[in-house]
Amino acid sequence: MALQLILGLTLLVGLxxxxxxxxxxxxxxxxxxxxxxxPPRLFGxxxxxxxxxxxxxxxxxxxxxxxxxxxxxxTAQLQDEPQPWEFRAKPAWQRLIVMLGGIIVNVIxxxxxxxxxxxxxxxxxxxxxxxxxxxxxxxxGRQMGFQDGDKVLEVNGKPxxxxxxxxxxxxxxxxxxxxxxxxxxxxxxxxxxANILDQLAENRDEAALFVAPAQPFEVERVLTGxxxxxxxxxxxxxxxxxxxxxxxFFHQFQQKLKDHRDQPVQLTLERKGQPIQTSVTVEKxxxxxxxxxxxxxxxxxxYGLLEAIPVGTKQAFGVVTANVKAFGKIFKGEASASNSLxxxxxxxxxxxxxxxxxxxxxxxxxxSMVLAFMNLxxxxxxxxxxxxxxxxxxxxxxxxxxxxxxxxxxxxxxLLLGLMVFAFGNDIYKGLF
Numbered sequence: 001m002a003l004q005l006i007l008g009l010t011l012l013v014g015l016x017x018x019x020x021x022x023x024x025x026x027x028x029x030x031x032x033x034x035x036x037x038x039p040p041r042l043f044g045x046x047x048x049x050x051x052x053x054x055x056x057x058x059x060x061x062x063x064x065x066x067x068x069x070x071x072x073x074x075t076a077q078l079q080d081e082p083q084p085w086e087f088r089a090k091p092a093w094q095r096l097i098v099m100l101g102g103i104i105v106n107v108i109x110x111x112x113x114x115x116x117x118x119x120x121x122x123x124x125x126x127x128x129x130x131x132x133x134x135x136x137x138x139x140x141g142r143q144m145g146f147q148d149g150d151k152v153l154e155v156n157g158k159p160x161x162x163x164x165x166x167x168x169x170x171x172x173x174x175x176x177x178x179x180x181x182x183x184x185x186x187x188x189x190x191x192x193x194a195n196i197l198d199q200l201a202e203n204r205d206e207a208a209l210f211v212a213p214a215q216p217f218e219v220e221r222v223l224t225g226x227x228x229x230x231x232x233x234x235x236x237x238x239x240x241x242x243x244x245x246x247x248x249f250f251h252q253f254q255q256k257l258k259d260h261r262d263q264p265v266q267l268t269l270e271r272k273g274q275p276i277q278t279s280v281t282v283e284k285x286x287x288x289x290x291x292x293x294x295x296x297x298x299x300x301x302x303y304g305l306l307e308a309i310p311v312g313t314k315q316a317f318g319v320v321t322a323n324v325k326a327f328g329k330i331f332k333g334e335a336s337a338s339n340s341l342x343x344x345x346x347x348x349x350x351x352x353x354x355x356x357x358x359x360x361x362x363x364x365x366x367x368s369m370v371l372a373f374m375n376l377x378x379x380x381x382x383x384x385x386x387x388x389x390x391x392x393x394x395x396x397x398x399x400x401x402x403x404x405x406x407x408x409x410x411x412x413x414x415l416l417l418g419l420m421v422f423a424f425g426n427d428i429y430k431g432l433f
Contacts, residue, residue, distance in 0.1 A: 004351035005344060006058045008364040010036055012106065012371055013061040019105030020063040020098060021050075027094045030085040033064040059344060065098070069405045088402075092394045099386040106372035110319070113365030115305075115312025121358065122300040123311055126213060128152065128160040130297045133214035136251040140199060141210035145190040147183060152211070154180035162301075163213055172196055216295040217250045224349065225429070226289020231280035233290060234271065241268035250292060258286035319369040343423030381412025 014036050021031050030049050035041075037055030044053025055061070067086025082089040087098070134149040135141075152160050155171045156178060171177060177192035193199060219237040222229045239247050242256040243266050256265075262284045269276040280288060303311060330337050342350075350363055378388040385408065393399035400408075 001348040001351050001353055004355065004360055005348040008351070008360065008367060009060075010058060011364065012109065012368050013037075015105050015109050015368075016102035016371060016375075017061045017063045019101035019103070020065070023098045023101035024063070024065050024087070027090055027098065028085060029087050029090060029098070030066040031063060032066055033062075035063070036061040038062075069402065069409050092390050092399070096387060096390045096394070099383050099390060103372045103375050103383055106368045106375070107316070110316040110365050110368040110372065111309075111313050113312075113361055113368065114315045115308050117358065117361060117365070118303055118312045118315070119305050119308035122302045124298040125301055126163040126296055127299055128163050128165075130299075131163050131213040132296075133216070133249065135211040136214050136249065137211050138209065143199065144193060144196075144210060146179075146181070146211050149214070150181040150183050150211070152179055152181050153187065154178075166211065212251070213296060215250045216248060217253070217292040218295060219290050220293035221291040223289040223291070226287075227280045227283060228288040228290045231267070231278045231288075233267075233269070233278070233280075233288075236271065237276075238270040239267055240270050240275070242266070244268070250294070254286070257282050257288065261286050316365065316369050319366050320373050323370060323373050337422075343420070343426060345428065346423075346426075379412050379415060380408035381416055385412055 017034060017036065021034050024031050032049070033051045033053065035044075035053045035055050036058075038057040038060055040056050042054045042056050044051060046052070065087045067082060067088040087095060131151070134151045135146060136148050137146045137150075152163075152166055154160060155165060155168070156174050157180070160166065165171065166179070172192055173196070177196075179190045179192065181188055181190060217238075219228075219233055219235055219239075221235060222233050239253055241247055242253070242260070245256065247253045247256060260282045262282065264279055264281045267278050267280055269278065282288065347363075347367070351360060375382050376384040376387075378384045380386075389400055389405065389408070
């Protein structure tokens with residue numbers, strides 16, 4: 001686990017810092033140090049004006065550019081007049097590109113990794129014929145006329161082949177668009193509302209899943225330290241009942257947990273064909289701390305290289321969208337930060353104790369997009385904080401004072417160190433308790 005984490009982070013941090021260094025050198029700035037890992041220095045070599053090194057703490061890295069207030073807080077040179085090779089002497093637009101260089105490289109890396117995976121192994125999808133238990137609806141789906149158990153047969157008179165084609169914008173926005181469903185053994189047509197765009201906009205959190213396939217499931221992974229782990233659940237377990245009430249599908253399981261937030265419940269499990277009873281207390285978010293494995297049969301769609309690029313790009317930016325939504329739920333109090341955020345130990349556990357290269361590259365691609373997203377946040381000491389100050393300078397025509405930038409850097413570092421301590425402590429707490 002540790003080796004995979006270090007390998008993934010070393011690759012991503014190296015590419016991120018390379019983005020800063022190459023753009024800085026491109027604009028004639030002097031790069032004093034390129035470091036993968038934080039001090040103390042393990043080994044390295046000075047080539048030209050730049051000292052390339054590896055640090056002993058492999059959880060980050062940095063590029064030291066002359067004339068820039070950065071995490072080193074080395075401000076001695078800032079007392080003199082700006083030199084032509086210094087960061088502070090360059091136009092704001094050049095400095096902005098340098099600050100965004102690492103983020104841009106991480107986004108490109110994420111897209112390349114996801115595109116490569118799609119090209120190499122294809123994309124899994126659910127054939128419409130495999131959704132044999134019908135659909136489960138939310139409020140928007142019911143408003144559109146769907147009912148739980150409906151089997152979608154056609155969209156606009158054309159047989160449905162892949163279940164996700166239900167969400168195809170071209171189909172939804174066609175003139176007189178309709179869904180044909182089988183309900184209680186009879187065919188029935190459901191007209192797509194003319195104001196479907198307004199309804200999707202008003203329900204954007206649920207829009208993509210106004211209906212979803214009713215999904216039987218089993219436990220794929222139990223998260224360390226969470227209620228399911230304490231209750232003894234194991235990968236391969238199937239939850240068949242909660243408090244004696246049958247649970248056949250994942251949406252039923254989710255609803256039962258939401259109905260019993262912060263309460264103990266009795267789970268009936270099927271393990272290797274044998275029934276097992278266990279008690280567990282549901283978290284306040286209505287969760288137990290498991291990852292599930294859907295049991296409907298998926299098929300694989302293959303792509304050529306050019307076809308894989310838009311698919312991989314969509315998957316990469318889907319990681320960012322999911323993170324934005326997750327942070328939104330945390331800030332609204334709808335999700336627990338301690339359950340939602342992980343530090344290095346939690347990330348290492350995601351890689352697992354054996355090397356699965358497909359899983360490794362998928363997680364590395366996700367981490368690359370997360371690294372880009374996190375660095376874009378407007379927090380001093382992060383690239384996004386520097387970019388915010390540069391945009392301020394470009395818009396108002398004057399830049400913040402060096403003392404302000406230095407103090408902002410200190411505040412940002414305190415915030416980041418606090419977040420790191422929280423993440424480490426949270427990982428350790430979940431592992432012990």
